[in-house]
Amino acid sequence: MSTNTIEFGVDQLVFRNVVGHFASGVTVITTVADGEPFGTTASAVSSLSMEPPMMLACLNRSSNTHDAVLKAGWFGINILAEDQGDLAMKFGRKGGNKFEGVSVTRSEHGGVPLLDGALAQIVCKVEETPTGGTHTVFLGLVAEASAREGAEPLAYYRGTFGRLERVKELAAYDAVRDWVLHRRTPLGQELEPAVIAAAVKSEADHVHNALVKLTAEALVTRGDKGGFLPAPITHELMDSVYDGRATIELGVLASHFDKFTEEDVAELARLTAELGRLRARGEDGLDEFLKVNVKYHDRLVAVAGSAQLTDAFRRLGIGTLWRKALSGDEWARQMDHSHIAELTSALQARDMAGAAEALRAHTAFGKQLASDVINRHGGEV
Incomplete structure (x- = not known):
């Protein structure tokens, strides 16, 4: 029997759910082609090399920004700050004038529009463009790089943008909510924050806060002694x-x-x-x-x-x-x-x-x- 062929069969929905558990920073990839600015939100961005300095950014081939980067040969990586969630949403959508009302500064190299207020900005010249699946991987030589102090990065986790600490709290909330609705603690039994925290690999304080929030949402009640109990769905x-x-x-x-x-x-x-x-x-x-x-x-x-x-x-x-x-x-x-x-x-x-x-x-x-x-x-x- 041949061992040269390996069959892969990961369901798309399962794959999306699993990779959604990876907390990442948020960037907006920008460029300019024929005088028109283009931009799209992307999280598949990473440093590639220190010598020479290189970055990589993955863009879907169906994106207008993808085609513009290919044409221009330059792209900017705008690493968003925690207060720029609205920009992440705006540039994550298709169509429309994404730059309307957005303050930008043009880069010295390539004239790339860089988003003012970003946590960090990197300008790259396209060096290689390998493809994989539905995406092109843009490998870029770094021509400019700058960062500002006193701000925190915008984080992305399971479809939600926020500051890194909030992302951890959101992860705990999602896990505890799922625990309650799946009745992993049956009706009538007390929810134990320490037990849940160990099971979902979260901090006990975050689990406790999640239970308080679920109490406000009527999915959890408080017992006579102050403990948490799963609430029945009525x-x-x-x-x-x-x-x-x-x-x-x-x-x-x-x-x-x-x-x-x-x-x-x-x-x-x-x-x-x-x-x-x-x-x-x-x-x-x-x-x-x-x-x-x-x-x-x-x-x-x-x-x-x-x-x-x-x-x-x-x-x-x-x-x-x-x-x-x-x-x-x-x-x-x-x-x-x-x-x-x-x-x-x-x-x-x-x-x-x-x-x-x-x-x-x-x-x-x-x-x-x-x-x-x-x-x-x-x-x-």
Whole structure:
């Protein structure tokens, strides 16, 4: 038997989730071609060599900035400071004038627009352009480099921008929330911060703060002796969650409908098709279905370009509970995604009223399904 061929089969959703656990700095890659500035947010950036000084930056070949860097032969790496999360969101989107209202300084070499206020700035001349998968790796010789003191870097972790310490707290919050909703501590038993911290590899203080935050969100309660207890999911809590999420999504449609790019709509259509495929797969597809559903709604809300709004929306998600509430042989029948398909079709047709109507129908369907599940579990889950 030949041993020369190795088969690789890592699922895309699994891969994205795993690499999302890597906390990284945030940069904006900028360049200028034919007098027009280009820029895109990137985290796949690294130093490559000290002698000579070289950097590498990976850009998707579908990006306009990618093509502009190829044409110009120069690019700037703007390492963002902790207060520049809005710039990360702005340059992370497709289309539009990303430089509108943004203060820049042109570099001496290549005339690259460098973002004022960045933590550090590096200007590179393109030396090599190897490709891998969907991306080109730009290897650049460093022509200019500068940094400012007294600021902290912007960090990126699992889809959220923030300062490094906040990223650690967010990681703990996500892990503790997942712990509670998966009922790793059963209803009626006390949540032990030290035990959870050891299990999720986090600091005990961060776990304690996460439990306090979850108490404010009604997912955790305080016992008679001050300890933390997982709270049951009731009709009232579920209705509140669905209404809150719908308020945010309808607000995005009403205020930012013109910001949906062709790429946004194409990605939402792809995720809609993936939901249908997973439902057809049946019993073993629930986990992936829930992950894709989260990605769909996150992508919709992200059109607003607000990290705070996206964070608030995610805190209202309790989809992991469905793994406990729905059996393997029934979820595909129960999780009808037809309203999502209608929402996507309305977005494709640029029909805001139709999109809002589909979203309201989706919310009503979700609330009814949740009510049925809760009733079957004696009034709480």
